[in-house]
Amino acid sequence: MTTVTSKPEISVSGLYVDSVHKQFRLRDGTEFTALKNISLNLEDNQIGVLLGPSGCGKSTLLRMIAGLESIEEGTIRLNGRVIRGAGADRAMVFQSYSSFPWLSVRDNVAFGLKGRGEALSLREGVVDYYIDAVKLTAFANAYPHQLSGGMQQRVAIARTLASNPELLLMDEPFGALDPETRWQMQALLLDIVRKEKTTVLMVSHDIEEALYLGDVIFFMGTKPGRVCDVIRPNIERNGQDRDALLELDRYRELEREIRAKMRSQALELVA
Ligand SMILES: Nc1ncnc2c1ncn2[C@@H]1O[C@H](COP(=O)(O)OP(=O)(O)OP(=O)(O)O)[C@@H](O)[C@H]1O
Numbered sequence: 001m002t003t004v005t006s007k008p009e010i011s012v013s014g015l016y017v018d019s020v021h022k023q024f025r026l027r028d029g030t031e032f033t034a035l036k037n038i039s040l041n042l043e044d045n046q047i048g049v050l051l052g053p054s055g056c057g058k059s060t061l062l063r064m065i066a067g068l069e070s071i072e073e074g075t076i077r078l079n080g081r082v083i084r085g086a087g088a089d090r091a092m093v094f095q096s097y098s099s100f101p102w103l104s105v106r107d108n109v110a111f112g113l114k115g116r117g118e119a120l121s122l123r124e125g126v127v128d129y130y131i132d133a134v135k136l137t138a139f140a141n142a143y144p145h146q147l148s149g150g151m152q153q154r155v156a157i158a159r160t161l162a163s164n165p166e167l168l169l170m171d172e173p174f175g176a177l178d179p180e181t182r183w184q185m186q187a188l189l190l191d192i193v194r195k196e197k198t199t200v201l202m203v204s205h206d207i208e209e210a211l212y213l214g215d216v217i218f219f220m221g222t223k224p225g226r227v228c229d230v231i232r233p234n235i236e237r238n239g240q241d242r243d244a245l246l247e248l249d250r251y252r253e254l255e256r257e258i259r260a261k262m263r264s265q266a267l268e269l270v271a
Contacts, residue, residue, distance in 0.1 A: 012080045014199065015042040015065065015167060020074030022060055022225075034060050036224040038074070042216065047193060047200045049214035051207070051258070053265045057225025058203040059171055065201065066092045066169050078167055091160035095172040099144040099155045105131060106140045108155050112163030130158040133192050150181035157189070161196065168193075170202035174209070183242065186212055190237065207258050211235065211251060212242070219258065221265050229261070 022035035035057045042048040050058040063069040065076055067086035076083040078090065091112070099108045110127045131140050134154035144152050153173060160168060173189075174182040190213060193200055204210050210217045211233050219229040235251055245251060 013044045014046075014079065015040075015048075015201065016075075016077040017041070017061075017065070018075045018077070020061070020064065020071065020076065022057065022064065022069070023072070033224040035064075036226050038225075038227055040218050040227055040230070042199065042201055044079075044199050045197045046215040047190075047202070047213050049210040049217045050201065050203045050220060051205065051210040051214075051217050052220030052225075053222055053262060054205065055225075056220040056222040056265070058205075058220060060225070061220075062092075062169050062171055062201065062203050065167070066090055068092075088163065089166040091163055091165035091168055093153070093156050093160050093168070093170045093173045095175045099152055099159070101144050104141050104143055105136055105147070105155050108144070109158045109162050112159055126162055130162045133161070133195075134158045134188065148181075150177050150185055153177065153185065154188070157192075161192065161198065166199065168198050168200045170200060172203050172205070175204075175206075182209075187242070189213065207255055207262070208246070210258070211254055212237070212245065217258075219261060221268070223268060231258070 017038055017040045020035060020038040021033070024032045024034055026032050038057075038061060040048075050061060052058055060069060064071050065078075065083065067083055067090065071083070081089075083090075100111065103111065106127060109130055110124075113126060128137075128140075131137055134157055136151060136154055136158065139147060139151065144155065147155070157173070174185050177185060186209060189200075192198070202213070204213075214231075214233060217229075217231040217233065218227050219231060220226065221228040231254065233250070233254055235245065235248065235254075237245060
């Protein structure tokens with residue numbers, strides 16, 4: 001593990017968060033510091049995980065990167081450009097399945113492309129490709145209410161990937177799924193992201209998910225929200241059976257370390 005003592009080097013490609021602070025004004029007029037001096041760098045084609053206890057500011061940071069929350073202090077750059085509000089270069093997948101209920105799977109996935117005015121033939125090819133990637137070809141004409149939670153989340157992932165974002169942001173995308181479906185979805189995401197060479201930043205408070213998916217884990221602490229550690233698991237996942245992966249010494253050692261950090265953060269919260 002690397003204790004964060006200095007800012008990461010600026011790289012032109014990828015995501016670069018530099019000295020970001022976030023304060024909220026509460027109802028009684030007092031200011032609450034949700035994020036303090038956040039600096040991090042996520043390289044292209046990597047999966048980054050924001051991991052930390054409840055309330056440490058994971059979703060707030062993700063929303064700032066998405067442009068859904070204002071940035072008053074600090075700078076966020078994506079591939080060299082300063083982020084100022086929402087943009088087509090970023091797409092977000094939420095925990096709740098955010099498909100359009102009145103559109104079929106096919107039309108949901110096509111939605112992002114229509115907005116960009118792609119030619120029809122090209123659009124159809126892209127839509128079919130992503131429906132296939134999330135293994136929903138047999139359900140292309142079904143409507144969201146006819147699908148399970150996991151399938152609906154696959155629609156949301158296909159729709160965001162089809163819009164070809166430079167950065168895919170995911171806020172606990174599998175949090176509402178049962179463990180078995182969650183594992184399947186994680187494996188599917190890993191597979192798609194490797195093939196598509198997508199850059200992903202996701203929020204999780206699940207250590208196993210972070211270690212399974214993350215090329216880099218930004219471990220966050222509370223009071224105020226900050227990045228405490230940058231962890232690069234360096235676990236060889238290619239072709240690894242999941243259960244075998246969980247038995248690796250490296251995996252178990254990291255899991256133990258992170259669990260201890262989680263516990264000490266939880267103690268600070270109640271102190
Ligand atoms: N609009 C807001 N106004 C005031 N406080 C807010 C606002 N949004 C978030 N907060 C506070 O900022 C802190 C960080 O919230 P955030 O949702 O980002 O945490 P989190 O790490 O994602 O938590 P969880 O894992 O429980 O979802 C919390 O204390 C929360 O109450």
